[in-house]
Amino acid sequence: MDLDDILPEIGEYGRYQKSILWLVLLPGVFPCGFHAYNQLFMAATPEHWCKVPELKQIQSEESRNLSVPLELVNGVLKYSECKMYDRNYTDISLTIQDFDYDNDTVQIDCKNGWIFDKSLYKQTVVMEWNLVCSKDFYPTLALVLFGIGGLIGNYIFGYIQDGFGRKPAFFSYLLIQCIFGIATAFAPNFWIWLTFRFGVGLTVPAILGTPYVLAIELVGPKYRTLVTILINISYSLALVSLALVVWLVTEWRLLALVTTAPFFVLFSFWCLLPESPRWLLAQSKFSAADSVISKIAKINGKPLPTNYINLLKIKIAEEQRKKPRSKKSYGISDLFRTPNLRWKTIIITFIWFTNTSVYVGLSYYAPALGGDAFLNFFLAAAVELPTYLFLWPAMENWGRRWCLCASMVIGGSACLSTFLVQHNSMVTLGLYCVGKMGISSSYVVLPLMASELYPTVVRGLGISVSTVIGMIGPVIIPLVNYLGSDMLTLPLIIMGTMLVLGGLSSLLLPETLNQHLPQTLEDAEKTGLDCGLCFNVNQ
Known part of the structure; x- marks a missing residue:
């Protein structure tokens, strides 16, 4: 006898499993969806061109014609993002009507910063810290380090999930993600921002693994497909929701707060979320497993099998005798x-x-x-x-x-x-x-x-x-x-x-x-x- 033999009698997908899934596990997927991709919009690079302070009184389009050369990019002529004409703009601003646009001029790198197109984004980290041209690799570096954080975090949290349980693992991920996510909004420079994003990356996608595993371990075999589909629908809805959020919130500091702060509500679900009965049985924690299984049966309105916990103990004891080990650590x-x-x-x-x-x-x-x-x-x-x-x-x-x-x-x-x-x-x-x-x-x-x-x-x-x-x-x-x-x-x-x-x-x-x-x-x-x-x- 194992848990798959017991679940048909106490409910493979009853009221208890449904309530846990819909109230806790499905909302628990949203933090991963939001934090996995909000960085794309926090560090978005809008169209930009060289700033020329001497021409600030002139209309933007005319200013660009005077100061920025055209370049062929993917077969399309566009204003250069990193080059400007080397001209005496003080004199040009005074004699604008007599200026000869056809006069060839040496091109130089932008020397007074950049002007950014704010039609899509009010402010991004790229705009705030001028991460363009010679620094255009910085947003890519941030994504790379975010991925490295995820790689390290998955390795560490895998041991936490199997060693300490699914429940403490999930709330540990959530706490770390919320702390670094909020801190991101207050980063004073790019390198501090990068550090905080690395901290968030430690939990992505590790925080998604616990809802997956716990949902599968709480239901019977024929309902595993259903709960997996529901978890993935929830994740897709998180991405759809994120698309709407980033469209409405185009200032990166506010975006960091909006995509983090709501998830503090999930800590209130600590008392609702059970530990996996399969994990408890595998750890020989029979009393705790009995408590979870009894609660499942009670809320589902089903009777518990007679002497089931002793039968489980016997089976596990027999398996341990076949390959005797003290306290096995995998x-x-x-x-x-x-x-x-x-x-x-x-x-x-x-x-x-x-x-x-x-x-x-x-x-x-x-x-x-x-x-x-x-x-x-x-x-x-x-x-x-x-x-x-x-x-x-x-x-x-x-x-x-x-x-x-x-x-x-x-x-x-x-x-x-x-x-x-x-x-x-x-x-x-x-x-x-x-x-x-x-x-x-x-x-x-x-x-x-x-x-x-x-x-x-x-x-x-x-x-x-x-x-x-x-x-x-x-x-x-x-x-x-x-x-x-x-x-x-x-x-x-x-x-x-x-x-x-x-x-x-x-x-x-x-x-x-x-x-x-x-x-x-x-x-x-x-x-x-x-x-x-x-x-x-x-x-």
Whole structure:
């Protein structure tokens, strides 16, 4: 007997699980969605050109004609953002009507700062600290360090989640995120701001992992798909909400406050959020597990099975006798100790790397599509929602593996196809949306499938390891976008290739639909890879 045998009797998805999901876990997804991408708008770079104080009395357009040369950028003539004519502007301002515009003049770097177009943004960190031209890499550096923070944080918090429990882990993430998020708004210079953003990055996406894991561990096998879909819908709605917030709030300090302060309300849910009964049983904390399970049964209006806790103790004791250990502490080496779990970990981690890289990369890419950056980000988030209409029945009928493969291959093919139509902006936008839908679908399936493949004793650690490796992608993707700015489809080609390879490798994993969650390392070893044409990992 294990928890999956008990849940059908006390309610696999009853009133208790629904209340926890809708009141706590779904709102608990919003902090990650807001803080993962608000930095794109805090550090946005609007159009800008050299400031010439001597011409401040002259209308802006005429001033630019006098002082700023035109450059060919991606086939379009635009005012230079970093160059100005070397002229005597004091004399020009006095004799403006007689000035000869055709007179060739030496071009020099901006020497008096810049004028920024404030039609979209009232103030960003780029505008406040002049992070353009020789400093235009600074916003990219901020995204890179934000990704590094996420990589480090996932590694650390994976141990917290498995060592101290899902509940304290979530509120630890939330506290750190709120403190650094508020501090961001009061940063006096770029380097302090960068430090605070790194602190926020430590919790992204670690804070998203606990709602995923806890939702799956509270319900029965046939409801795992539902709660996973609901968690992802909540995350997509967080991004849609963020698009509306950044459109309304275009001053970066106020934006930092608005996207952080509301989440202090989540601390009031401490008493509502339970600890995972699966984690408590895996830690042999039977009294605490009995309390949670009894509460589930009571609120669901179901009777508890007779003598169930003793039966669970007997089963766990028998498992411990088979492989006697005192107080077992699990580490990363346990993920690679046995052949089946080793290959599952490697494949899941590779797919997680491709998913994280492409999902974050496409989200970062939205403002580069041209047009309205706010609308582009809104569309990038909104196109995720239709995928859930067909993904839920597909996962229940076709299983996790084929849905994961199809989503990644279709999304990757769409990204690769942009190379053929790179000069047609509307078709490129359409293919981009198909790619975003594909990666959004696979991003739903992967955490669920990984949670069902990793055993309970290392589930949080396994997901954290895979996520940590996956977070290398968001570290690299900003660099790819920065270096590939001359060819906007280059990042899409790279991401499309990764998606197709990841989709094909997913066919190696065994199907997990309606299967019992493995509790121990031995349970995980019982099911090998599902690929008769490859190799036998049991040998």
